[in-house]
Amino acid sequence: MDDSHPSYPLAAVAGVASVVLGAGVGELVAAVIDPTSSPFAAIGSALIDFAPPWAKDVAISLFGTNDKAALLTGIAIVVLGLAALAGVLEARFPPWGRVVVFVFGLAGVLAALTRADAGLLAWLPSAVAGVLAAWVLGLLVIRLRRIPVARPVAPAPSLAEPIEASRVGSTAIPRTPPPDATPRQARGPEGSARGPEGSARGPEGSAPGPRPDDGTSRRTFLLWTGAAAAIGILAGVGGTVLRGGSRSVAAVRNALKLPAPAKTAAPIPATADFRIPGLAPVITPNADFYRIDTALIVPQVDPATWKLRIHGLVDKEVTLTWDELIALPLQESTTTLTCVSNDVGGNLISNAVWLGYPIRDLLSRAGVSSSADMVLSTSIDGFTASTPLEALTDGRDAILAVGMNGEPLPAEHGFPVRMVVPGLYGYVSATKWVTDLEVTRFADASAYWTQRGWSERGPIKLESRIDVPRDGASVTAGTVMLAGVAWQQHVGVSGVEVQIDDGPWQKAELATAISDDTWVQWRLPWSAASGSHTVRCRATSATGEQQTSTQAPPAPDGASGWHQIAVSVV
Numbered sequence: 315m316d317d318s319h320p321s322y323p324l325a326a327v328a329g330v331a332s333v334v335l336g337a338g339v340g341e342l343v344a345a346v347i348d349p350t351s352s353p354f355a356a357i358g359s360a361l362i363d364f365a366p367p368w369a370k371d372v373a374i375s376l377f378g379t380n381d382k383a384a385l386l387t388g389i390a391i392v393v394l395g396l397a398a399l400a401g402v403l404e405a406r407f408p409p410w411g412r413v414v415v416f417v418f419g420l421a422g423v424l425a426a427l428t429r430a431d432a433g434l435l436a437w438l439p440s441a442v443a444g445v446l447a448a449w450v451l452g453l454l455v456i457r458l459r460r461i462p463v464a465r466p467v468a469p470a471p472s473l474a475e476p477i478e479a480s481r482v483g484s485t486a487i488p489r490t491p492p493p494d495a496t497p498r499q500a501r502g503p504e505g506s507a508r509g510p511e512g513s514a515r516g517p518e519g520s521a522p523g524p525r526p527d528d529g530t531s532r533r534t535f536l537l538w539t540g541a542a543a544a545i546g547i548l549a550g551v552g553g554t555v556l557r558g559g560s561r562s563v564a565a566v567r568n569a570l571k572l573p574a575p576a577k578t579a580a581p582i583p584a585t586a587d588f589r590i591p592g593l594a595p596v597i598t599p600n601a602d603f604y605r606i607d608t609a610l611i612v613p614q615v616d617p618a619t620w621k622l623r624i625h626g627l628v629d630k631e632v633t634l635t636w637d638e639l640i641a642l643p644l645q646e647s648t649t650t651l652t653c654v655s656n657d658v659g660g661n662l663i664s665n666a667v668w669l670g671y672p673i674r675d676l677l678s679r680a681g682v683s684s685s686a687d688m689v690l691s692t693s694i695d696g697f698t699a700s701t702p703l704e705a706l707t708d709g710r711d712a713i714l715a716v717g718m719n720g721e722p723l724p725a726e727h728g729f730p731v732r733m734v735v736p737g738l739y740g741y742v743s744a745t746k747w748v749t750d751l752e753v754t755r756f757a758d759a760s761a762y763w764t765q766r767g768w769s770e771r772g773p774i775k776l777e778s779r780i781d782v783p784r785d786g787a788s789v790t791a792g793t794v795m796l797a798g799v800a801w802q803q804h805v806g807v808s809g810v811e812v813q814i815d816d817g818p819w820q821k822a823e824l825a826t827a828i829s830d831d832t833w834v835q836w837r838l839p840w841s842a843a844s845g846s847h848t849v850r851c852r853a854t855s856a857t858g859e860q861q862t863s864t865q866a867p868p869a870p871d872g873a874s875g876w877h878q879i880a881v882s883v884v
């Protein structure tokens with residue numbers, strides 16, 4: 315053991331404590347000035363934006379709609395690991411540890427500044443975090459150096475000893491307090507109440523060093539380190555609480571009353587829903603509606619300040635405010651949204667009754683040039699989607715939506731205004747928190763996911779899914795109801811067939827379709843004999859196309875293949 319350097323484990327703890335302090339205070343500053351400037355969220359968002367195209371796929375297949383929580387957890391682990399390394403680096407090669415910590419901060423600054431919705435002060439929280447963490451790391455390591463390095467004396471500390479004790483108290487450890495122990499030290503076992511950073515525990519409490527100075531300098535170091543970590547955690551928690559408390563937009567939303575539709579959707583026939591337990595209901599409650607987006611922090615857009623600008627290849631620019639939008643005759647339409655990342659059998663598909671205004675009517679107000687073939691929509695956070703102009707003008711229910719299943723859009727589904735276009739995957743059509751429509755051409759502009767390798771156009775593929783029984787389920791022999799959904803929005807579904815093992819394809823019963831723009835339920839009673847069985851399904855579209863058995867992954871333009879499940883009948 316090399317005794318000429320300070321304890322590396324303690325140095326690592328110092329690194330973690332100073333970064334916890336910096337990050338916590340940074341989050342607090344962000345909460346006060348601008349939630350989207352949160353260093354964490356900024357770095358996470360930058361990672362999302364710069365991640366290679368396949369990474370989205372992997373993240374969504376691994377974590378589904380929990381992909382964001384997984385990302386933030388991953389970032390926290392990596393940052394804390396690097397912080398520990400920076401601490402060791404500072405102890406060994408000062409000032410390089412501080413430089414590393416400062417560069418973290420700088421990365422946060424850059425990430426925050428490059429967010430589309432970055433405010434003027436977006437750089438501040440990460441700058442504060444980096445400078446504070448670097449400064450405090452320097453102070454802590456100075457304290458650490460003041461701990462005299464003791465020479466090891468046999469017996470070597472037990473491996474079961476906590477890590478700090480095995481390094482710091484690497485002298486022979488008296489089991490009883492030394493004569494000069496203060497009453498506080500004598501308390502000893504307080505060490506078991508370990509703080510998050512080991513701060514509440516003075517190893518000296520249970521294992522005081524031989525010289526009084528050891529205890530003092532170690533205690534001072536640990537006190538400072540503990541204080542830094544504790545302040546960081548408090549500030550971080552405070553920031554989170556503050557951000558949660560600034561729910562002014564949520565309050566506006568809750569108080570909001572949408573106008574009654576000028577044109578209501580055709581009533582949903584009772585026969586549209588078989589109401590089979592485990593089968594997706596034909597209308598998805600808002601709380602169950604799938605959510606996919608790149609927004610780590612849900613944008614908070616106040617309708618009072620919301621504006622939509624329509625520009626580009628138009629005769630005259632049009633700007634629309636919230637009050638102007640909801641004064642227009644709004645219409646209801648039922649449209650099923652699907653994510654291009656939906657795997658065969660996946661659940662990134664949901665159906666709602668939307669309330670909104672036809673985009674074609676706004677476009678015709680602006681007067682679209684005949685050279686245009688695309689509308690690039692942009693959200694307040696910079697996400698973009700390229701929608702073929704034709705899909706917006708051919709008469710389908712392509713709308714600027716303000717309502718979802720009878721309420722204002724939930725914040726995470728685009729409050730106050732989003733696009734909904736039947737027939738296209740969400741990434742090329744369903745821009746949430748939309749603020750800008752640029753009439754342009756595919757040859758001249760490209761959208762967020764296209765720049766990351768996904769197809770520039772995204773018509774929804776014909777697909778079907780088995781919901782009951784679940785894959786791998788065990789059912790009782792006899793009549794078993796097989797059921798699921800099938801979709802190809804804006805084309806429609808004319809039939810679903812089911813195959814058990816290698817038997818003949820059997821025609822399933824379709825529920826009443828709400829429209830060609832929605833999914834449709836299917837069911838088929840099956841006389842199940844005991845044993846292991848495979849069940850697969852395929853749909854036929856309203857135009858007679860049969861769902862392909864060719865398996866394709868989600869990238870670049872949507873998954874295909876037959877959904878197949880295994881069922882054991884007992």
Ligand SMILES: Nc1nc2c(c(=O)[nH]1)N[C@H]1C(S)=C(S)[C@@H](COP(=O)(O)O)O[C@H]1N2
Pocket residue numbers: 603604605606607608609651652653654693694695697726727728739740741744745746747
């Ligand atoms: N602003 C914004 N809008 C967005 C996205 C996004 O990342 N940001 N993702 C799109 C994608 S990929 C899909 S599938 C749909 C999902 O809409 P939902 O979350 O309401 O289900 O939103 C679309 N609109």
Ligand SMILES: [Mo]
Pocket residue numbers: 606652653654655739740741
């Ligand atoms: Mo998507």
